[in-house]
Amino acid sequence: MAVRRRPIENFTVTQAANVLGISPETLRRMDRRGDAAPSIREGKRRIYTAEDLGRLREMLSGRKRKATTAIALVNQKGGVGKTTITINLAGALATQGYRVLIVDFDPQANCSFGLGVLWNDLEASVADVLGYEVSGPTRQIAQIIRPAAQHPNLFLAPSHLNLAAAEMVVQNTMGREMKLDKALDEVRADYDFILVDSPPSLGLLSINAMVASDAVLIPIDGAFSLEGVRQLLNTRKGCAELSRHPIHVLGGVLNRQRAGTANAAAIMEMATAIFGKRMFQTVIPERTAVDGSTAARAPIVFSGLPEAEPYHALAEEVISSVVEITGN
Ligand SMILES: Nc1ncnc2c1ncn2[C@@H]1O[C@H](COP(=O)(O)OP(=O)(O)OP(=O)(O)O)[C@@H](O)[C@H]1O
Ligand SMILES: [Mg+2]
Secondary structure, rough: OOOOOOOOOOOOOOHHHHHHHOOOOHHHHHHOOOOOOOEEEEOOEEEEEHHHHHHHHHHHHHHOOOEEEEEEEEEOOOOHHHHHHHHHHHHHHOOOOOOOOEOOOOOOOOHHHOOOHHHHHHHOOHHHHHOOOOOOOOOOOHHHHHEEOOOOOOEEOOOOOOOOHHHHHOOOOOHHHHHHHHHHHOOOOHOOOEEEEOOOOOOHHHHHHHHHOEEEEEEOHHHHHHHHHHHHHHHHHHHHHHOOOOOOEEEEEEEEEEOHHHHHHHHHHHHHHHHHHEEEEEEEEEOOOOOOOOOOOOOOOHHOOOOHOOOOOOOOHHHHHHHHHOOO
């Protein structure tokens, strides 16, 4: 009797991406880069076999970087997209297999909200790791970090409104600029990337975010948001001197742009005059689906919609820039 052979399971790009927990765009990009060649190519169709998937899964899980890179998202101008980019960039890195910690270092706690964590439900937050007992006993940062519900590689150190009170107390203490840096040292090795979201000011919280980081990423959405950038870059220099480790300019990124308009081109030119080759080529367009996704607690990067693509492209650029700048 003929032995019935189990049919070989094949997967389309979308099916394979689902199984791997990455976006189809990421899988296509990995294919273009030569990292993820499917066994079968039929014209434009790509077919992944179960064996391909095993190989890719191994590759993605082995994507441990040599060292952790902490990146502060800063701009003293409000509403430029710091929080939206923090969440979606972190999500894009997570889907590529990196372990990512988001530190919400803004008392507005928008980042926590965007990931479905509400400050008024929290027993402890980043405010409690600063050591001044504004809301309860001092905690180690590891005690307040929680897995994010959206992706197994994503973690969150949530914020709370009382981080504003903590900032005031810390203001008059020794080593006030280094509080977050010290707190993070305990957990750095557990992550490939740490992304720190900061408030719309150049105050002590943003300074702590920069001092705790290896690089800064600066979202810009128009001429006004560029105005303070030179001052911001000077503050970064001061932070680096104080912390005695380099704090690189990872880059500026344009957000909420309408492609093809004269205004968008003018802003890109002005931004490039400041950032030079550190201006990211990825431009994040103005999209209704993005606005509101944070408030709806459904980060666009996990949606599979085309609006997620710029964040994946930005993640690619961030990875290359980090390698170039820090050698990590
Ligand atoms: N690409 C985009 N297209 C449309 N809306 C966007 C986009 N990026 C961000 N937004 C919206 O712009 C608003 C401000 O974004 P976000 O909260 O990320 O900025 P922020 O710099 O963190 O603000 P703050 O300085 O108050 O912390 C939000 O309502 C957000 O949904
Ligand atoms: Mg914000």
